[in-house]
Amino acid sequence: MPHVRLSRIVRVFAWTGLTSVGGGRYAFLYDAVVVRRRWVRTEEFVQDLTICQLLPGSTFGNLAVALGTRLGGGRGAFWGAVALILPGALILLGLAALYLRRGFAPTVVHAMHGMAAAVVGLVFATTMTIAPASLRGGRALLIAAAMFVLVGPLRVHTALAILLVAPVSLWLYRPQPPAP
Amino acid sequence: MIADLARLTWTFLWLSLICVGGGLAVVPEMQRQAVERFHWMTAREFLDGYTLSQLTPGPGMLVVVFVGYRAHGLAGALLAGTAMFLPTSALTALIARHWATLRHRPWAMAIEQALQPIGLGLMAAGVYTLARAGIHDAPSAGIATLAGLVLWTQRVPAMVVVLAAGAIGWLMAL
Numbered sequence: 001m002p003h004v005r006l007s008r009i010v011r012v013f014a015w016t017g018l019t020s021v022g023g024g025r026y027a028f029l030y031d032a033v034v035v036r037r038r039w040v041r042t043e044e045f046v047q048d049l050t051i052c053q054l055l056p057g058s059t060f061g062n063l064a065v066a067l068g069t070r071l072g073g074g075r076g077a078f079w080g081a082v083a084l085i086l087p088g089a090l091i092l093l094g095l096a097a098l099y100l101r102r103g104f105a106p107t108v109v110h111a112m113h114g115m116a117a118a119v120v121g122l123v124f125a126t127t128m129t130i131a132p133a134s135l136r137g138g139r140a141l142l143i144a145a146a147m148f149v150l151v152g153p154l155r156v157h158t159a160l161a162i163l164l165v166a167p168v169s170l171w172l173y174r175p176q177p178p179a180p
Numbered sequence: 181m182i183a184d185l186a187r188l189t190w191t192f193l194w195l196s197l198i199c200v201g202g203g204l205a206v207v208p209e210m211q212r213q214a215v216e217r218f219h220w221m222t223a224r225e226f227l228d229g230y231t232l233s234q235l236t237p238g239p240g241m242l243v244v245v246f247v248g249y250r251a252h253g254l255a256g257a258l259l260a261g262t263a264m265f266l267p268t269s270a271l272t273a274l275i276a277r278h279w280a281t282l283r284h285r286p287w288a289m290a291i292e293q294a295l296q297p298i299g300l301g302l303m304a305a306g307v308y309t310l311a312r313a314g315i316h317d318a319p320s321a322g323i324a325t326l327a328g329l330v331l332w333t334q335r336v337p338a339m340v341v342v343l344a345a346g347a348i349g350w351l352m353a354l
Contacts, residue, residue, distance in 0.1 A: 057268025088238015114349015121327030147301025
């Protein structure tokens with residue numbers, strides 16, 4: 001396991017956090033730690049990414065923790081995540097204060113409405129990009145469709161929907177006993 | 181005041197715990213809590229905040245900082261951010277150390293497979309919820325469709341498409 005100096009982890013993760021926008025942000029971390037620096041192998045990265053998508057919370061934040069653990073143990077995880085999250089949080093806080101205190105000029109609001117419409121397109125495209133890998137077979141389609149209808153149009157509480165659907169999904173994907 | 185902050189912290193804590201399959205999954209519920217249940221903000225403000233969070237660097241879930249700030253100022257922003265990121269990060273750190281040995285067990289693999297379509301269904305519901313707030317007339321529907329098609333089929337940086345849509349919105353006074 002590579003052990004990277006803590007100051008380097010912080011510097012690289014902070015820069016990655018500051019230069020990542022839009023959907024699929026984990027791609028920026030892949031570029032930083034796999035392609036450009038070879039600190040982590042591709043299959044290790046994919047393993048971490050899968051776990052981070054399954055665990056609750058922000059995938060990008062979780063990924064900083066998982067990769068930080070690989071690179072620098074507990075301290076790497078903590079300071080890596082802080083370096084990735086904090087700069088963006090401060091920038092957003094400044095913009096939030098500006099937006100909520102004086103509002104934005106009408107021209108800015110028009111631009112933001114245009115950008116908001118594009119973000120709807122962006123999340124649609126991100127979903128469609130991930131769908132083929134996650135939706136193999138009829139049972140996956142069934143589970144995904146059930147979740148969509150419950151939480152989207154029917155407006156069922158998300159936690160309740162997960163509690164209803166997860167046992168069914170687990171049963172559908174239960175480990176098969178080895179053939180005799 | 182203390183009770184309000186405790187309620188806000190608790191809300192983001194359980195939102196972080198049901199946020200499976202990426203941040204988009206929890207957007208419908210966060211909007212419901214922030215707008216309809218606690219009246220921290222309007223639906224328009226929520227969408228603007230979500231858009232801002234997508235345009236600023238760092239995790240998309242930083243939208244909680246915006247919501248927390250709108251609800252209870254700096255303390256709200258700090259508590260919302262901590263509640264969203266700290267417990268799930270601690271859980272990830274714990275599992276990252278042990279998953280390598282667990283992930284080949286049959287039940288671990290079943291859990292991996294069973295959670296994937298759930299995460300995807302939640303993402304699709306997130307698209308639905310954002311579309312209801314962000315698409316209100318023909319031009320915004322056109323921009324959303326065009327942006328979605330371009331990003332789905334071409335390798336264009338998302339930022340470029342979103343900024344171009346902003347320019348169109350500005351020119352059309354959307």
